[in-house]
Amino acid sequence: MINIRQALLVGGVHGNELNGIFLVKKFEQSRFRHLIQRSHVKTSTMLANPGAIAICQRYVDLDLNRCFRAPDLSDSSLQGHEHTCAKAIAQTLKHRSPDFLMDLHTTTANMGLTLLLGSHHPFNLALAAYLCEGNEWIKVLQVTSTQADGRLRSLCPLGLTLEAGPIAQGTFDAHLFFKTEQTIFKILDYINAWNQGKPLTTPNTLTIYDHIETLDFPRSATGDIDAMVHPQLHGNDYHELHPGDPLFMGFDGKVTRYEGPNTVYPVFIQESAYLEKGIALYLTTRRHVSIPDISSL
Amino acid sequence: MINIRQALLVGGVHGNELNGIFLVKKFEQSRFRHLIQRSHVKTSTMLANPGAIAICQRYVDLDLNRCFRAPDLSDSSLQGHEHTCAKAIAQTLKHRSPDFLMDLHTTTANMGLTLLLGSHHPFNLALAAYLCEGNEWIKVLQVTSTQADGRLRSLCPLGLTLEAGPIAQGTFDAHLFFKTEQTIFKILDYINAWNQGKPLTTPNTLTIYDHIETLDFPRSATGDIDAMVHPQLHGNDYHELHPGDPLFMGFDGKVTRYEGPNTVYPVFIQESAYLEKGIALYLTTRRHVSIPDISSL
Numbered sequence: 001m002i003n004i005r006q007a008l009l010v011g012g013v014h015g016n017e018l019n020g021i022f023l024v025k026k027f028e029q030s031r032f033r034h035l036i037q038r039s040h041v042k043t044s045t046m047l048a049n050p051g052a053i054a055i056c057q058r059y060v061d062l063d064l065n066r067c068f069r070a071p072d073l074s075d076s077s078l079q080g081h082e083h084t085c086a087k088a089i090a091q092t093l094k095h096r097s098p099d100f101l102m103d104l105h106t107t108t109a110n111m112g113l114t115l116l117l118g119s120h121h122p123f124n125l126a127l128a129a130y131l132c133e134g135n136e137w138i139k140v141l142q143v144t145s146t147q148a149d150g151r152l153r154s155l156c157p158l159g160l161t162l163e164a165g166p167i168a169q170g171t172f173d174a175h176l177f178f179k180t181e182q183t184i185f186k187i188l189d190y191i192n193a194w195n196q197g198k199p200l201t202t203p204n205t206l207t208i209y210d211h212i213e214t215l216d217f218p219r220s221a222t223g224d225i226d227a228m229v230h231p232q233l234h235g236n237d238y239h240e241l242h243p244g245d246p247l248f249m250g251f252d253g254k255v256t257r258y259e260g261p262n263t264v265y266p267v268f269i270q271e272s273a274y275l276e277k278g279i280a281l282y283l284t285t286r287r288h289v290s291i292p293d294i295s296s297l
Numbered sequence: 298m299i300n301i302r303q304a305l306l307v308g309g310v311h312g313n314e315l316n317g318i319f320l321v322k323k324f325e326q327s328r329f330r331h332l333i334q335r336s337h338v339k340t341s342t343m344l345a346n347p348g349a350i351a352i353c354q355r356y357v358d359l360d361l362n363r364c365f366r367a368p369d370l371s372d373s374s375l376q377g378h379e380h381t382c383a384k385a386i387a388q389t390l391k392h393r394s395p396d397f398l399m400d401l402h403t404t405t406a407n408m409g410l411t412l413l414l415g416s417h418h419p420f421n422l423a424l425a426a427y428l429c430e431g432n433e434w435i436k437v438l439q440v441t442s443t444q445a446d447g448r449l450r451s452l453c454p455l456g457l458t459l460e461a462g463p464i465a466q467g468t469f470d471a472h473l474f475f476k477t478e479q480t481i482f483k484i485l486d487y488i489n490a491w492n493q494g495k496p497l498t499t500p501n502t503l504t505i506y507d508h509i510e511t512l513d514f515p516r517s518a519t520g521d522i523d524a525m526v527h528p529q530l531h532g533n534d535y536h537e538l539h540p541g542d543p544l545f546m547g548f549d550g551k552v553t554r555y556e557g558p559n560t561v562y563p564v565f566i567q568e569s570a571y572l573e574k575g576i577a578l579y580l581t582t583r584r585h586v587s588i589p590d591i592s593s594l
Contacts, residue, residue: 170569172525228469272467
């Protein structure tokens with residue numbers, strides 16, 4: 001039976017995502033430390049990128065959450081701030097050997113609380129189903145393995161990334177702060193009950209949104225952005241987008257429509273940090289999966 | 298009679314405020330240039346901080362919109378990116394000698410379209426009254442002269458800063474893009490009619506919000522931020538805040554209330570760029586001013 005004795009809660013992989021940073025800072029205070037301890041699971045905390053946190057920027061040199069690929073971690077020629085940071089974190093993880101990892105992020109997109117699972121391990125799926133039940137504002141997003149590559153969560157198969165939004169970089173959202181905190185508590189309670197051989201009742205299905213396509217902004221011949229996300233799409237993460245629905249609006253008001261054959265569900269609509277990556281939004285499809293029996297794990 | 302022959306439209310004083318940058322880029326294209334020309338007023342454009350725009354950051358070294366103080370502009374020891382930039386802009390303004398300046402900004406606060414007037418020149422007041430009439434989402438904010446010091450708009454007494462929000466840094470808002478554009482067109486139409494001796498009908502009163510206090514986040518003994526903007530206040534720019542109403546919520550849920558004696562109107566609630574300046578929000582009071590007769594100007 002799997003036994004999750006050590007959990008690790010990480011904030012500040014991106015230095016301007018304040019909600020997660022200040023949740024970790026809260027739990028690092030002695031008067032709040034007990035909140036993330038359970039009888040059968042110990043939780044430690046980590047602020048991943050103190051250099052970026054100090055300047056309230058996503059990163060110093062480059063995106064830390066793309067630096068955890070195995071070849072990069074062992075490449076001594078990679079010496080920038082975030083590569084050095086990633087190697088130190090990987091060492092710490094080897095030392096602490098957490099069984100479960102929670103990585104706290106925020107997004108400027110209207111994605112409520114989105115779970116990105118570290119793997120499709122049956123325990124992760126069961127936990128996600130437990131968290132989603134009765135909580136319409138919690139969603140599970142599955143990106144491709146190439147996209148997940150290099151992420152911190154790839155270092156620990158049990159666990160997840162929690163994205164909370166919409167929150168502008170460098171700002172707080174108190175409402176989402178406490179919702180994220182409650183979700184962390186529920187995760188720890190779930191693990192704790194499991195460890196005691198008394199697993200909490202878990203729904204037998206889960207809805208997952210699978211990334212199928214990445215859309216850039218429309219561009220001019222010279223590569224300049226030529227259109228914005230359409231006002232009707234703005235903030236409509238996880239809502240149905242039908243063939244023919246508006247996607248973009250040009251600076252001249254011209255509308256670009258979605259021309260795919262099927263209904264899709266856009267997410268990360270206008271995530272600010274994705275602008276430099278040439279990403280305006282993701283398209284996903286929705287599926288319902290059965291939760292495997294985890295009693296024999 | 299004052300005669301406004303040359304208008305200047307500026308975007309990109311802050312490199313991550315995309316709506317204004319792309320409005321200027323639009324009007325710099327030959328197919329759109331005519332949109333900002335009028336029979337009796339010529340409009341030129343400027344992208345103020347190309348270095349910051351290229352990296353989609355507010356600034357390279359420091360906030361450009363604090364670099365326009367007269368002593369700084371003539372201080373040859375100030376050589377950083379933005380100081381150099383400010384001096385070049387001041388030279389350009391001397392050369393082009395615009396009679397009217399519009400400076401386009403965005404804010405993460407929910408401030409609709411906010412006008413910050415370059416001065417309380419009667420023409421500015423009359424124009425603002427004209428723009429506000431029937432448009433509840435346009436407000437006029439007056440900051441203290443110390444706060445206005447160093448701003449680009451201080452270089453041209455006729456004109457204004459347009460703040461549009463809420464827009465996360467590094468993102469577009471198509472709805473506010475076209476509202477801002479329409480407002481620019483109305484400004485130019487107003488000036489054009491004035492120049493022809495046929496001033497447009499202007500209301501005789503205007504509502505102004507006057508800055509009275511700047512509030513930082515509550516802090517711990519060690520200077521760390523100790524609370525967030527309260528969920529009830531979040532996004533409530535320009536709404537009444539009464540004595541006893543919640544202002545902040547601690548990371549432990551503890552509420553800090555407004556203890557001032559009178560009703561006030563908070564603005565710039567959680568402007569992301571103000572975090573580093575130790576500003577959580579501004580408090581303002583509201584007053585109604587009479588518009589002076591401008592027919593003899």
